[in-house]
Amino acid sequence: MTIRWGIIGASRIAARAFIPNARLDIRNSVGAIAASNLPRAKAFAAENEIETAYGSYAELFADQSIDAIYIAQPPVFHPELTLAAVSAGKAVLVEKPFGITKAAVADFLAKAPADHLAWEALVFAFHPQIHIARQLEAELGAIRHIYSHFVYTPEQLDDYRKDPTIGGGALLDVGTYCLRAAQLIMNQTPNLVKAEAIFSELGNNDEGNAFFEYPTGVTFHMHWSNRKPRDKSLVIEYENGAAVFEEPFNPASSDYVLVRQAGTTRKLVAGSVTTWQYALSHIGDVLTMGSTPIHQIKDFSMEQADLLERIDRLARGAH
Numbered sequence: 001m002t003i004r005w006g007i008i009g010a011s012r013i014a015a016r017a018f019i020p021n022a023r024l025d026i027r028n029s030v031g032a033i034a035a036s037n038l039p040r041a042k043a044f045a046a047e048n049e050i051e052t053a054y055g056s057y058a059e060l061f062a063d064q065s066i067d068a069i070y071i072a073q074p075p076v077f078h079p080e081l082t083l084a085a086v087s088a089g090k091a092v093l094v095e096k097p098f099g100i101t102k103a104a105v106a107d108f109l110a111k112a113p114a115d116h117l118a119w120e121a122l123v124f125a126f127h128p129q130i131h132i133a134r135q136l137e138a139e140l141g142a143i144r145h146i147y148s149h150f151v152y153t154p155e156q157l158d159d160y161r162k163d164p165t166i167g168g169g170a171l172l173d174v175g176t177y178c179l180r181a182a183q184l185i186m187n188q189t190p191n192l193v194k195a196e197a198i199f200s201e202l203g204n205n206d207e208g209n210a211f212f213e214y215p216t217g218v219t220f221h222m223h224w225s226n227r228k229p230r231d232k233s234l235v236i237e238y239e240n241g242a243a244v245f246e247e248p249f250n251p252a253s254s255d256y257v258l259v260r261q262a263g264t265t266r267k268l269v270a271g272s273v274t275t276w277q278y279a280l281s282h283i284g285d286v287l288t289m290g291s292t293p294i295h296q297i298k299d300f301s302m303e304q305a306d307l308l309e310r311i312d313r314l315a316r317g318a319h
Contacts, residue, residue: 004065099301129257133185140242147222151207151230179222244257
């Protein structure tokens with residue numbers, strides 16, 4: 001079976017990440033692009049060798065030849081577009097964060113068909129590297145503390161990331177990665193203890209820290225910023241050692257986890273292809289072989305939206 005993908009949004013990430021990785025799996029065909037206007041869609045289609053261009057999203061939803069849709073739009077539009085897609089019988093991979101409020105995610109889940117298939121594109125969740133965190137407990141003891149940061153400076157300053165009304169700010173853009181890493185490792189709902197942030201003139205949450213405690217006593221500290229040189233990290237402290245994930249969110253085959261124990265260090269490598277390839281391979285297995293879906297929107301995105309909202313409120317002084 002060939003999976004014919006459509007794309008909503010003539011975006012840089014679609015061209016740089018989704019399309020080339022989708023085409024590495026022979027089951028995938030990128031067959032259509034829908035943009036806010038037809039000239040933009042046609043230009044993107046020509047640049048990326050896509051057969052069909054639509055000047056409206058409704059046309060893509062109605063295309064019976066399309067099996068799955070990748071959505072790359074400002075976050076505030078993600079739930080609405082994903083609902084339209086799954087209601088049309090399409091599987092969906094949608095950019096992060098899926099929703100900027102808990103209410104928006106709840107509305108989607110209430111209205112979506114019970115058997116819908118939809119994933120949030122935090123694709124590192126599908127990479128085997130993230131499983132190392134729990135596997136190391138067998139030799140290092142229980143997890144005691146998790147620290148993660150994702151900081152960067154935007155390539156351009158005129159996109160949606162400047163506008164807080166449609167999902168701008170570093171908390172939603174990259175803080176989401178840090179939070180999802182902890183969700184995957186702990187699989188528990190934490191208590192938010194403290195949050196602090198620096199806000200832009202427009203009100204974006206551009207840099208900050210949040211501190212959590214889990215029911216088991218594990219603590220978690222996350223840091224996000226769009227005002228610093230690009231850097232990412234995930235550090236896990238155990239009873240008898242520590243693990244440092246040098247590239248936690250987009251590991252390549254050359255990246256590793258540095259394990260420290262009793263004065264010694266060693267490197268662990270997991271995974272041979274990109275995070276996108278692992279995610280798209282899983283979606284392909286679900287659609288073509290009936291594999292059980294994991295890491296769906298219904299599994300994590302409600303709690304994620306709730307915690308992000310609570311972080312922002314607490315940092316602004318509201319409770």
